[in-house]
């Protein structure tokens with residue numbers, strides 16, 4: 001039950017509910033102080049300990065994250081690994097977003113080379129552009145699927161209207177967007193459409209960039225400028241409640257938060273990022289937290305922060 005597999009949309013892809021986010025694997029353009037060997041060690045540790053679904057993107061190091069993953073997976077059974085990657089940023093100017101069919105098809109081919117594999121499990125359009133008809137963009141990926149180059153089609157950072165436009169022919173399997181216990185908009189904006197259309201949802205920033213690990217305190221509010229001081233204080237209060245619950249499981253705040261996401265039927269796959277292998281080793285233990293329905297409910301209530 002704990003490591004049961006869930007399907008991704010209508011596709012043949014199945015995955016355990018916990019995987020690895022890899023924007024700190026080779027993502028030098030986003031996090032300048034990264035070392036490639038740490039990234040490779042993070043991926044190896046994940047694969048060795050059962051986090052076999054990897055979420056990457058061209059944008060993470062402009063191909064470097066995919067290259068590091070491609071090198072590491074040569075020593076593993078490819079069929080046991082699920083690789084999700086994304087594209088939309090033009091290499092000559094990554095600020096330019098392109099969803100044109102020709103660009104997406106070329107991006108799939110380039111990602112296959114960097115990943116040193118002959119198929120991609122989940123391919124996302126990373127961001128929407130303004131120009132391309134979204135149904136045509138997805139149809140291009142469907143052609144790549146028919147050629148066996150990818151298995152599931154995803155869109156990321158799309159508004160509900162853009163998702164609907166992309167999904168006119170029921171070709172979208174999965175949506176990836178910002179969601180965490182302190183950023184729950186998707187529950188009302190996206191889930192009511194995704195559920196009946198059997199589109200899976202993958203939340204990014206599940207640990208809210210480290211805040212939901214419980215390692216930050218009242219003096220660290222400046223790291224999280226997106227929250228007012230009042231909301232930041234309310235979040236810390238909710239985390240303190242999780243810490244109490246975690247003690248009952250001899251687990252950490254992070255492990256219990258990840259277990260909450262895994263127990264949430266609206267979330268298909270949780271992809272916490274990691275900078276170091278020891279974080280992966282900590283996070284994978286979330287599989288072993290037998291969160292009770294009562295504790296699930298308590299955490300749900302603790303993070304009803306709408307009025308703050």
Ligand SMILES: NC(=O)c1ccc[n+]([C@@H]2O[C@H](COP(=O)([O-])OP(=O)(O)OC[C@H]3O[C@@H](n4cnc5c(N)ncnc54)[C@H](OP(=O)(O)O)[C@@H]3O)[C@@H](O)[C@H]2O)c1
Nearest residue numbers: 021022023204205206207208209210272273274275279282
């Ligand atoms: N589709 C999109 O547009 C999009 C956007 C953003 C992210 N993503 C994907 O979503 C994934 C998750 O997002 P994210 O990695 O940015 O944020 P996150 O999962 O919310 O937070 C991950 C960060 O928290 C810290 N951390 C993780 N485990 C920890 C532990 N056990 N103890 C202490 N600290 C820990 C690490 O950062 P420090 O060590 O630096 O504190 C880690 O990099 C990404 O890796 C990426 O694959 C997708």
